[in-house]
Amino acid sequence: EVQLVESGGGLVQRGGSLRLSCAASGFTFSSYWMHWVRQAPGKGLVWVSRINRDGTSTSYADSVKGRFTISRDNAKDTLYLQMNSLRAEDTAVYYCARDPGITGIAFDPWGQGTLVTVSS
């Protein structure tokens, strides 16, 4: 079964840092682009970042550029999101998602999410 499990969320003060992890199983992790998508409480979905198969190419939403870093360890089948200089508006559930590679950019499957709360 294809599965993504996020971890590392929690409560952090404004200006602090946090590293999220996403453990993948049930598929060949190194064959897929991966993404982070977030959802503020009661709000919609917002794409955050993506990384290509070998980690040599990354892209970010303008709102997190320069503060967040996406990376991956294909030997450990794990995706990461290093979040620095956190702001109150970064409070959200963070989902990792695989890009199935069947149509432009898509997300399938998604993890269950990990909640990041930035206190001001």
Place this chain on the structure above:
Amino acid sequence: DIQMTQSPSSLSASVGDRVTITCRASQNIYNYVNWYQQKPGRGPKFLIYAATTLQRGVPSRFTGSGSGAGFTLTISSLQPEDFATYYCQQSYSAPPTFGQGTKVEIK
């Protein structure tokens, strides 16, 4: 960035009803639209890609249509497990963007 606008934001329907959700893009995106279903406390589920193609395992009561800038998700006969929030997403250009969601509630 391409803006995706869904309507309605919410709707109430009964089991067995036909439900239609509309998504409009701020520019021509051809058929580069995906649809997702999200239930409370869970990550979204991938339903439809390229505007009309059902992902494996998705029931045939779900139908996607449209092209250009206007798209529709239709549920032909609403089932109890379909009460959820639905999102469209454009995959035409980066960054990928989502509609604001349509919550389908029990009448």
